[in-house]
Amino acid sequence: MRKPKQIKTIADLTFDNLNANVGTEYGTGMLEDSLRTYGAGRSILADKNGKIIAGNKTAEMAGQIGIEDVEVVQVDGNRLVVVQRTDLDMDKDIRARELGIVDNRSGEVNLGWNPDALKQLAEAGVSLEKFWSKESLQELVGDVKPPDGFKEVDENIETEHTCPKCGFQWSGGK
Numbered sequence: 001m002r003k004p005k006q007i008k009t010i011a012d013l014t015f016d017n018l019n020a021n022v023g024t025e026y027g028t029g030m031l032e033d034s035l036r037t038y039g040a041g042r043s044i045l046a047d048k049n050g051k052i053i054a055g056n057k058t059a060e061m062a063g064q065i066g067i068e069d070v071e072v073v074q075v076d077g078n079r080l081v082v083v084q085r086t087d088l089d090m091d092k093d094i095r096a097r098e099l100g101i102v103d104n105r106s107g108e109v110n111l112g113w114n115p116d117a118l119k120q121l122a123e124a125g126v127s128l129e130k131f132w133s134k135e136s137l138q139e140l141v142g143d144v145k146p147p148d149g150f151k152e153v154d155e156n157i158e159t160e161h162t163c164p165k166c167g168f169q170w171s172g173g174k
Contacts, residue, residue: 012070024111030110
């Protein structure tokens with residue numbers, strides 16, 4: 001088994017060339033202000049080779065403003081990684097509350113989908129239907145060619161479904 005890549009700085013990471021989020025001018029500014037004002041508050045996610053899965057915009061902005069060092073926590077997906085800020089106290093420091101708000105808000109306003117990247121990802125086999133309704137996806141990327149080997153859905157086949165949370169059962173098809 002190949003050993004994971006040694007990552008010590010942002011320069012050791014590889015940005016996702018098919019990152020579907022192009023960001024927004026407003027959100028990028030908010031992200032920059034947040035990192036400058038409050039510092040880093042959330043981790044990013046990279047694969048075993050150091051290619052960024054989630055957090056491309058955060059890593060890019062951190063590097064641009066001089067936050068170069070990274071701390072890597074290697075996990076296999078079976079543990080939640082907690083980033084603990086030792087300089088903040090939620091009960092005493094208003095900056096901790098503000099960081100919580102700006103973290104959520106900057107993620108919300110710095111999202112701008114790249115239809116070309118989404119289309120390429122779909123053609124490579126990524127199931128975008130998990131994340132958008134058929135109508136929303138059609139509006140966002142247009143027609144997408146199914147991946148090689150894709151079998152058409154047969155609406156005439158009866159299927160059974162069970163909600164994993166509440167156990168409600170229903171049928172589909174026919």
